Structure formats: C-alpha cells, structure tokens
Amino acid sequence: MEAAAVSTVISRVRRILFALLVIAIVVMAAVLIRLRERAQDRLHAIHDSAPAETAASAPQNVTLVIPNDLDGSLQDEQRSLSLPTDDSGKARVLLQDLLDTFYEPQSTHPISGAAGNPGIENVFLMPVPQATPSTGSPTPTPQANASGTLAIVDFTAAFAASQPSGIEPETLTLLSIIGTLHANLPAITQVRFLIDGRTAQTLAGHADLTRTYLVTDTTTGPTHP
Amino acid sequence: MLLLGQSPPKPQTLPPAPAPSIPAPAPPQVALKYTVLLDAAHGGTDTGARLAPNLVEKDLTLDLASRLRSMLAARGIEVAETRTSDASLSADQRAEIANKTPFSACILIHATATGSGVHLYTSSLAPTPPQKFMPWLTAQSAYATRSLKLLSDMESAFAHAEIPVTLGRTALQPMDSFACPAVAVEVAPLRRRASSKTEPLDNPDYQRAVLDALSAALAQWRGEWRQQP
Numbered sequence: 334m335e336a337a338a339v340s341t342v343i344s345r346v347r348r349i350l351f352a353l354l355v356i357a358i359v360v361m362a363a364v365l366i367r368l369r370e371r372a373q374d375r376l377h378a379i380h381d382s383a384p385a386e387t388a389a390s391a392p393q394n395v396t397l398v399i400p401n402d403l404d405g406s407l408q409d410e411q412r413s414l415s416l417p418t419d420d421s422g423k424a425r426v427l428l429q430d431l432l433d434t435f436y437e438p439q440s441t442h443p444i445s446g447a448a449g450n451p452g453i454e455n456v457f458l459m460p461v462p463q464a465t466p467s468t469g470s471p472t473p474t475p476q477a478n479a480s481g482t483l484a485i486v487d488f489t490a491a492f493a494a495s496q497p498s499g500i501e502p503e504t505l506t507l508l509s510i511i512g513t514l515h516a517n518l519p520a521i522t523q524v525r526f527l528i529d530g531r532t533a534q535t536l537a538g539h540a541d542l543t544r545t546y547l548v549t550d551t552t553t554g555p556t557h558p
Numbered sequence: 559m560l561l562l563g564q565s566p567p568k569p570q571t572l573p574p575a576p577a578p579s580i581p582a583p584a585p586p587q588v589a590l591k592y593t594v595l596l597d598a599a600h601g602g603t604d605t606g607a608r609l610a611p612n613l614v615e616k617d618l619t620l621d622l623a624s625r626l627r628s629m630l631a632a633r634g635i636e637v638a639e640t641r642t643s644d645a646s647l648s649a650d651q652r653a654e655i656a657n658k659t660p661f662s663a664c665i666l667i668h669a670t671a672t673g674s675g676v677h678l679y680t681s682s683l684a685p686t687p688p689q690k691f692m693p694w695l696t697a698q699s700a701y702a703t704r705s706l707k708l709l710s711d712m713e714s715a716f717a718h719a720e721i722p723v724t725l726g727r728t729a730l731q732p733m734d735s736f737a738c739p740a741v742a743v744e745v746a747p748l749r750r751r752a753s754s755k756t757e758p759l760d761n762p763d764y765q766r767a768v769l770d771a772l773s774a775a776l777a778q779w780r781g782e783w784r785q786q787p
Contacts, residue, residue, distance in 0.1 A: 402673045403749065405724035443672075498607035498615070499670025500744045501677045504728045534731075538606055539668070541729035 390418055397431050398512030400505035401441040407505070407512055408441075410434075420518055424456040424484060431513050432492065435506075442505055445495050452492035454530065457485040461523055481522030483545070484514055488536075490529040496537040503540035515548040522548055592780050593636045595661040595738065598623035599668045602646020609671050609759050616644065618759060619667045622745070622769065626667075629773040635780065650694075653735035657697065661738040662783040663708055663776060666730070668744040669759055675722030676768060677744040678712055680705045681734050682727040697737040704739040708779055712741060715775035719767050721748065739783065743772065 392413045399408045414430060416423045432452035435444040461483045496506060507526065514521045526542045527533065533542045598619040600606035606615025620641065627637045638659070640652045656664050670677070685702035692700055709725065716723045733740050748757035748764050757764040 405673065405677065405726060497670070497672045499672055499677075499746070500668055500679050500728055500730060500742055501670060501724060501726070501746070502672045504679070504726060538600070538604070539728075539730060541731050541734070543731075544729050546729070 390416055395427060395430075396513065396516040397427070397434065398509045398516060399431075399434060399441065400509045402443075402502060402505065403441065405501060405505065407509055409516070420482075420520070421456055421458045424458065424486075424514060424518060424521075425453055427513055427517055428453045428456060428486065428510060431509060442502070442509070444492075444497065446491070450491060451489055454487040454489050454527075456487070458482050458521070459485070482518075482520045483523045483525065484518075484521045485525045485527060486510060486514075487527040487530055493528045493533070493536060498537040498539065500539045503536045503538075506536065507540055507546065511546055511548050524548060590660070591636060592662045592783060593638060593659065594630060594776055595638050595640065595656055595659075595664040596623040596626060597640040597652055597656070597664065597666045597732070599666060601641050601644055604646060606668070607670050609669055613760055615669045618669045618745075620644070622669075622765065623667050625765075626665075626769050626772055629769055630776060633773065633777050635776060649732035649735065653694070653697075653732040656732070656736045656738060656740075663779055664733075664736045664738040664740040665772070665776070666733055666740065666742040668742060670744055670746050671759070673724065673744075673746040674749040675724065675746060676716055676771075677724045677726065677742075677746060678709050678716075679726050679728045679730065679733075679742040679744065680709050681740065682729050683734055692737065694735055695731075696734055698734045698740060701737065701739050704783075705741060707782065708739045708775075709741050711778045711782070712743070712772070712775040715771040715778065716768075718774070719771040721767060721771060 392415050395412055395414050395416070397410045397412055399410045400406070401408060412430070414426065416426050429452060432444075434440060435442050435452075436446055436450070459482065461481050496503060511524050514524060524546045525544075526536070526546075528536075528542070536542055598616075600614075600616035600619060602616075604616065606619070608614055609618060620643075623639055624642070627639060630637050638655075638661070640655050641647055681698040681702060683696050683699040683702060686696075686699040688700045698705070713723050713725060728742070730742055733742055745759060745765075745768055747759055748761075750756075759765075
C-alpha cells in the first residue's frame, strides 16, 4: 500500500517534470526563432545600407578587362557606369558589370547562366596586412613596407558553379577581375577570393584560390629564358 | 591589350599565411637519370571538367598520359606517373610523388572544353634562388626559370605541329609544390580561325598530333635538362 503511494508520487513528479521540460523546449525554440529573426533583420539592414545601393554618382568612364578564351588575351574595354561613391561599392558594381559581360550571347569568355544573376556577393577592402610574404619571395616573411589595399572578392556559389572548368578559363576569370580592379582602383594591390564567404581550394577545380594575388605585375608577361 | 600567347600576364601570387614548413627533398635537385613524371590530373571522385556528354577530364588525362608514356618509352625515355588508374589523389600526394625522386621534367596533363589548341602554363611564383629547404607550397619557385625553358621547347614543338598554343602563368596546385621543371599542358578543342571546323577533344588524329608534339619536346629537353639556368 505504501509502495503504491510512493509509485504514484514518483509518477506524478515525472509527469510534472516532463511537462516542465516540454514547456522549456517550446520557450527556448520561440526565443531562438525570435533571435534568428532579429539577426536576419540586422543583416538585411546592413545590406540595405550598403553603399552600392545608396549613393551613386553621375555616369563615369570605367575600364573593364575582358578575357578572350580563344587566344587567351585580355582586352581593355571602356564603358560608362554610374558608380557608388565609396570604393567598396564601386568595386562591387564594377565586378558585377564585368561578370555580366560573361553572360552575354557574344561573350568571348562565355559562362552559362542568365545575365543579372549576382556573381559577386560582396567586395571587402582593407589595408594590406603588414605581416605578409614579400613580393619577390614566396617564403613567408614579414613585409614591413607593404602598402596599398587588399580586396577580398566574395563570389556567389552559383557563379562558381557556372564557371567553366579549366586552367585557362579560370585563370582568365581571375586575371580579368584583378585587372579591372587595378585599372579603376589603383590603390588595390592585392586580391583574395572567397566563395560564399568561405575560403575555397579552387574556383572550378584548377585556379588556386587559397593564395593572395598581386595586381602590380598583371600587365607584364613572363620572359622566355 | 594583354595577350597570353604574346605577352602573357604574370599573376604573381603570395602563398597563404600559414605556409607549412615541409621541406622539399633537396633544393633544386638535378636528376641523375633523365626521367619524366606524367601527372594525369583529377581522378576518382574528382572528375574535372565535363568535356563532352560522355567524356570527363579525368578519363581523357589518364588516357593521354598512358599513351604518352608508351611514346616516350619508345624513345628510350624513363617515365613515372602519379596515377595509372582512376585513383583519387590529393595535391599533396601528387607533390609527394613528384618530390620523392628528382625528375628531369614534370608534365601535368589537363583538358578543357573552352579555348583552342593547347594551353601551356608554368607557375606564377616568382623565381627564387635554390635553398636547402624549400617551403612545400612554393617549391616550384626554385625551378621557375628551368620550367620556362621546358615550356619554350614545348611551344616550339607545338608550333612545328601547327597546333595553336596559348602561354601563361597560373597558380595551380600541385604544380607550385613540384620540385622539378614543371609545365601544365591543357588540351582544348582545336578551333581553326580560317574555317569554322573544330577538332573535338576525342578526335584521335588531334590527340595523336598533341602527343607527338609533347613527345618531341621531351626528347628535345633530354639534351638540355642538365644545363643550369
């Protein structure tokens, strides 16, 4: 009789405990969902206030470096674009316009997909880190006199997926981006690439994206021995 | 205008900040015997580029490497390969094979559906003097000059075979880790400017012409590889 009473008490305690746990789970889920919504709102607010979509100057002449797959060449092309006033937004608009040319039907560096698809998630500009390897030596050594701006170009995953695979097409894509950035924003001296905000091994199986590219010598070719 | 074929861009690169300190086996090694390493790109789950509805890069590169090996053997040239089957190898594993033995030339074989003719690439690393220990990720920098000489021989051979060539420099793993004169050979469909005719990558005559030119270039290199830059 006494044992049955204890069992009933324990069972009631368990039921209450279970109910409390269920309530706690529901409350925590609600809190998490609310926090996630707030974080998304903050991100949207940041995105909406991005300079590329706010201030835009009058149309100005810009240089796009257009690649040609057939002969491996890079051709400067002048265009008139309305650009944001800040450099980061300017770089993003420039590169998006460059990538749009790849989607054109008569493109010399065709990429499958529809023009207007965002190929660039974002472009971040920052001072070149001081403790980076020197230009002439691949050995990582501190570079006390490094100057200029490091551009970090973040591709969308969709663009990387549509990029034709191959050493030449991938290299030309990177060189045209580097050349376009340097032609219009000479302060940019180094460029790194991300895909969807993350470091990737390659663009589409070949061109190395783990490295920092220097823009200073993209206009001179290797000399034969 | 920048022409890769005439005035190729030179995308100098910097290695990533946390560069491993794995040394190359010996700086820069001179192989005692003329031996060529053929690296058929991709393999296993890494199919590489889709070249045709039923042809992927990993299969074509393996086939080309296998046939080139036979052609070089017929010329009395010793050949090693990074893979002889549909095996999946990481860039580090390929570099490990290349750096275990001092090779006289390392040829990375790739294929692509875009462009025309053959694309020849050397590393974009700036040349550096030989050191006792080379950083693993940039071991190729000590061989940059010799790689350009090898590329020059290849360019001549393809010109002789009337196959259009595009030259360039690129950041490509595992080539940047190779401690040997190294050139990446990327075969593309042959699009002739004079006519609208295109030789697809699976054309046996075109493949044969490419392999003949490569074989001739590597035979030419046999007489030059011992010369220091």
